[in-house]
Amino acid sequence: MKREFTPARLDVAAFAEADARLSGQGSLDEYARLAAEAVEADDPGAVAWEAAGEQRQGAAGRAEPWLHLHAEAALPLICQRCLAPVRTHLEVDRWFRFAPDEDTAAVLDEESEEDVLVLSREFDLPGLVEDELLMALPITPRHETCPQDVPLSVADPDFEAADKERVNPFAALAKLRPGKPK
Numbered sequence: 001m002k003r004e005f006t007p008a009r010l011d012v013a014a015f016a017e018a019d020a021r022l023s024g025q026g027s028l029d030e031y032a033r034l035a036a037e038a039v040e041a042d043d044p045g046a047v048a049w050e051a052a053g054e055q056r057q058g059a060a061g062r063a064e065p066w067l068h069l070h071a072e073a074a075l076p077l078i079c080q081r082c083l084a085p086v087r088t089h090l091e092v093d094r095w096f097r098f099a100p101d102e103d104t105a106a107v108l109d110e111e112s113e114e115d116v117l118v119l120s121r122e123f124d125l126p127g128l129v130e131d132e133l134l135m136a137l138p139i140t141p142r143h144e145t146c147p148q149d150v151p152l153s154v155a156d157p158d159f160e161a162a163d164k165e166r167v168n169p170f171a172a173l174a175k176l177r178p179g180k181p182k
């Protein structure tokens with residue numbers, strides 16, 4: 001019999017043991033923290049994800065639950081060059097390894113390349129999807145080629161200069177340290 005899993009309250013160990021899969025897709029509005037980063041646009045944005053469980057042999061011979069997550073989102077952000085909305089694509093593709101408790105997770109996290117999370121019988125999978133997509137947000141979203149009829153684009157040299165400083169905060173910091181070579 002196939003077992004049903006609930007994304008918002010996922011029994012991670014059982015999910016991994018069953019090699020189960022879950023997927024979801026919906027509007028950006030369902031992800032409040034991510035939606036807060038987006039701007040108003042005709043196309044409000046969307047999120048899609050897929051998770052797969054897998055059980056692996058741990059160091060102590062104990063079965064260790066792993067989870068693979070693939071998530072994508074498209075959302076309107078503000079282009080830092082022309083200040084118009086730019087539809088931005090985010091993608092996350094990574095493995096997570098689960099430890100039985102906080103202490104073990106901290107130790108494993110030191111020695112492993114993957115992210116280590118604490119095992120839960122009620123794991124918030126959509127919360128993880130949202131966390132990961134938030135981390136994938138670009139620091140300075142930009143059009144590949146900005147729309148041409150944007151009034152602020154290249155005309156104003158002060159604006160261009162201000163834009164450059166915003167893009168590189170370290171340049172501004174360097175100016176405050178007189179001893180540093182340029």
Ligand SMILES: [Zn+2]
Pocket residue numbers: 079080081082083084086142143145146147
């Ligand atoms: Zn632009």
